[in-house]
Amino acid sequence: MRRGGVMLCVHTISIGTMAVRTLPENEKDNTMQLTYRTMLSVAGSDPTGGAGILADVKTATALGVYGMAAITAVTSQNTMGVSGYEAVSPDLLRAQLHDVVSDIRPDAVKTGMIPTRRHVEIIAETIAGFGLDNVVIDPVAVATSGDSLATPDALLAAVNHLFPLATLVTPNLPEASMILGRRVEETDAADAGLEIIGRTGVKAVLVKGGHGNGAMLTDTLVERDGNVTLFTLQRIDTRNTHGTGCTLSSAIASMLARGMTVREAVKAGAEWLHRAIEAGSRYRTGHGNGPVNHLQDILK
Helix, strand or coil: CCCCCCCCCCCCCCCCCCCEEECCHHHCCCCCCEEECEEEEEEEECCCCCCHHHHHHHHHHHCCCEEEEEEEEEEEEECCEEEEEEECCHHHHHHHHHHHHHHCCCCEEEECCCCCHHHHHHHHHHHHHHCCCCEEECCCCECCCCCECCCCCHHHHHHHHHHHHCCEECCEHHHHHHHHCCCCCHHHHHHHHHHHHHHHCCCEEEEECCCCCCCEEEEEEEECCCCEEEEEEECCCCCCCECHHHHHHHHHHHHHHCCCCHHHHHHHHHHHHHHHHHHHCCCCCCCCCCECCCCCCCCC
């Protein structure tokens, strides 16, 4: 996915330190009175670190949130494409989720690559069973390179089981088209978002415009109350766009973990991603689509 440009009217925040909160009186003891703000990524791995759980944890860390991960699949890929993947067993995924969530309750959850229907069902059972909030679903079906990352019925299972539990889903134009069974263009993104909300009950939809044509692109945030917010961006001329979908959704989840509203989180996350794309646009990392600069504020 190619994204970039200048975010208009973006909500900005200070992200220089780890976000913490004070425990309620009934949970305090004499030695520990603070907890980190936390974000759990449920996604596949990318050994290059540009996408998947490694990108998600980098993003959370850069935004001052304690990042955690439950792995759904191990992929073999680089900046030129995906050569294969192997899903973790459903039982192992269930164990990862239970062990993390029962011990360190996440303030936000982000899902990425979910390889099969059964994996979707286990994630949905965990979210519902523990009553988790601030759930961001990145409905990944195909990698930036065009390689498939899930079985044909996995996306349908996510629509049926995960979307109703989600705070926000973040499809790009091809993914929105797959969800609705019709071609979705930037010009009808708002209608597509409203249709997805009506069909699934998700609270909000961000239809990403990075697959559109031209020098400008528009992301469309549609909320359940009918409010539509457009974010117009100028495309950055770079091929370093590997993992932008993963990075954006984990940035938004991290902002939700910090206590922002959906609209604030989308604005702040998109601004941060823009700077990460711009900061990484001149670097040569690999021989294909390189990553964004997740550590833009550290690697000066």
